[in-house]
Amino acid sequence: MSVLESIPEKLGSTEPFIEKGGVHWLTLGALNVRQLAEVMNSLHARFITITAYQLPKEEGFRLEYHWDLDGQLLGFPFVLTGNSIESIFDLCEAADWIEREIHEEYSLEFTGREYEPLLLRQGDETGVNLRDGVATSNAVAAK
Amino acid sequence: MSYKIPMGPYHPALEEPYKLDMICEGETVIDAKLHIGFNFRGIEHLAETRNHIQVIALMERVCGICSNIHTLTLCNAMEKLTNLTPPPRAQYIRVIMAELERLHSHVLWAGIAAKLMGFKTMFMTCFEIREKVMDVLAAISGNRVNYSMNRIGGVNRDITDPQAILKMVEKLEGEMLRTVIPIFTTSRTAASRCAGVGVLTHEKALSLGVVGPVARASGVPQDLRKAAPYAAYAEMEFDVPVQPAGDVTARLLVRALEIMESCKILKQALSKLPPGEIATEGEKFVFTTGTGTARVEAPRGEVMYSVSWKEGSRNPARVHVRTPTFAVMPAIRWMVKGARLADTPLIQASIDPCYSCTDR
Numbered sequence: 120m121s122v123l124e125s126i127p128e129k130l131g132s133t134e135p136f137i138e139k140g141g142v143h144w145l146t147l148g149a150l151n152v153r154q155l156a157e158v159m160n161s162l163h164a165r166f167i168t169i170t171a172y173q174l175p176k177e178e179g180f181r182l183e184y185h186w187d188l189d190g191q192l193l194g195f196p197f198v199l200t201g202n203s204i205e206s207i208f209d210l211c212e213a214a215d216w217i218e219r220e221i222h223e224e225y226s227l228e229f230t231g232r233e234y235e236p237l238l239l240r241q242g243d244e245t246g247v248n249l250r251d252g253v254a255t256s257n258a259v260a261a262k
Numbered sequence: 263m264s265y266k267i268p269m270g271p272y273h274p275a276l277e278e279p280y281k282l283d284m285i286c287e288g289e290t291v292i293d294a295k296l297h298i299g300f301n302f303r304g305i306e307h308l309a310e311t312r313n314h315i316q317v318i319a320l321m322e323r324v325c326g327i328c329s330n331i332h333t334l335t336l337c338n339a340m341e342k343l344t345n346l347t348p349p350p351r352a353q354y355i356r357v358i359m360a361e362l363e364r365l366h367s368h369v370l371w372a373g374i375a376a377k378l379m380g381f382k383t384m385f386m387t388c389f390e391i392r393e394k395v396m397d398v399l400a401a402i403s404g405n406r407v408n409y410s411m412n413r414i415g416g417v418n419r420d421i422t423d424p425q426a427i428l429k430m431v432e433k434l435e436g437e438m439l440r441t442v443i444p445i446f447t448t449s450r451t452a453a454s455r456c457a458g459v460g461v462l463t464h465e466k467a468l469s470l471g472v473v474g475p476v477a478r479a480s481g482v483p484q485d486l487r488k489a490a491p492y493a494a495y496a497e498m499e500f501d502v503p504v505q506p507a508g509d510v511t512a513r514l515l516v517r518a519l520e521i522m523e524s525c526k527i528l529k530q531a532l533s534k535l536p537p538g539e540i541a542t543e544g545e546k547f548v549f550t551t552g553t554g555t556a557r558v559e560a561p562r563g564e565v566m567y568s569v570s571w572k573e574g575s576r577n578p579a580r581v582h583v584r585t586p587t588f589a590v591m592p593a594i595r596w597m598v599k600g601a602r603l604a605d606t607p608l609i610q611a612s613i614d615p616c617y618s619c620t621d622r
Binding site: 140165166167168170172185191194216217224235238 | 295297298299302306342343468469470471484486488489490552553554555556557564566568570579580582584588589591592621
């Protein structure tokens with residue numbers, strides 16, 4: 120059994136990875152993102168990034184976590200119905216900047232950590248850049 | 263007694279705006295905090311308002327140094343959504359452009375590093391050579407910075423006379439072998455400014471997930487051209503230089519050796535350039551609903567694009583860009599800890615940072 124094939128079992132999933140467009144995708148049901156980060160750490164996988172998507176019609180957000188395992192690109196999607204997800208920063212320091220960036224772009228909360236501004240300047244508001252339906256207070260005032 | 267010294271966001275030692283707040287005791291840096299975002303342009307948001315042709319021109323402007331790499335990664339991602347495969351000649355031309363861009367990026371960096379070392383003649387030499395690399399890029403693409411070479415399903419311009427380009431590359435390689443490589447690998451000036459300075463340990467490099475030459479200079483042998491080959495890299499023979507020391511010298515050596523490996527790849531690609539079309543001409547395509555993800559080894563390390571599209575839509579629903587400097591920059595904090603204040607401009611430059619890429 121390859122390392123890749125052993126991952127679903129380690130994560131308690133009965134589903135195998137599905138390879139699509141060069142990414143090995145694994146959808147995790149009840150597992151939380153911190154358990155995933157711990158398993159990735161144990162395999163010495165390299166954290167790459169988190170990609171955030173806003174779903175249509177107030178369905179929430181999808182966060183795709185990516186790790187590299189010996190050149191293989193792994194993807195783990197998580198759907199958020201609310202506005203928050205647990206931070207993995209304390210388990211994976213490489214996730215620091217991207218969690219801060221997503222917080223600023225989409226106004227999502229990564230719980231269990233503190234933020235310092237990354238891209239934002241003093242007086243800027245979170246969510247204005249990429250979250251639909253968020254306007255700056257200046258723009259609202261102008262209307 | 264400790265005191266704070268801010269460097270930036272606009273400072274003679276920085277090529278672009280960012281800020282490093284350093285806590286010092288005497289001449290020693292105890293800790294540092296980084297601030298970015300001064301160049302933030304909201305390009306990912308803009309991409310959602312562009313069609314599949316316009317978005318290529320837009321993403322080419324994420325970076326002024328590795329503009330070709332951004333369109334290459336974007337096109338690779340969009341080709342996954344359109345099920346288009348570029349013909350072999352186009353794949354080779356993509357390799358040639360990517361390696362020329364690596365050459366010009368590494369030589370540019372070498373020049374800036376030489377300037378920060380106080381090695382002004384080397385700075386001038388590097389920039390003279392860089393001009394010649396850009397002449398080759400202009401001979402192929404007609405442009406010096408934004409080459410407009412990549413398109414979905416291939417490239418826009420052919421290399422009509424590969425032998426002429428090969429001669430230019432061989433001449434360049436000779437100049438690098440005579441000047442840049444021996445000076446950077448043996449010069450006492452370079453060694454005295456760089457050895458043991460700005461160390462990023464192997465463990466910290468792994469923990470921070472750094473990429474590219476910075477990772478390879480800390481003994482992490484990762485290179486997507488080998489680990490997950492794209493374009494025609496699977497057909498090229500080359501080595502991945504790795505140095506274990508993790509200091510500025512190691513970063514210098516890795517890039518110097520990579521210059522020679524790039525020349526090796528260029529010579530192979532130009533002499534084996536296959537005949538045929540340069541794009542999937544006349545083939546109609548539609549975007550399928552889903553996400554296309556692609557990774558490419560840019561001069562500074564791994565670039566990753568995730569492009570999300572809805573079938574029938576004119577514009578992408580989302581374009582996410584993870585640039586190499588975004589992954590590498592947090593390491594500066596660990597590199598400057600314990601360093602002399604006077605070494606910090608060189609240390610931060612040793613990662614070859616691109617703030618334009620980082621801020622997007």
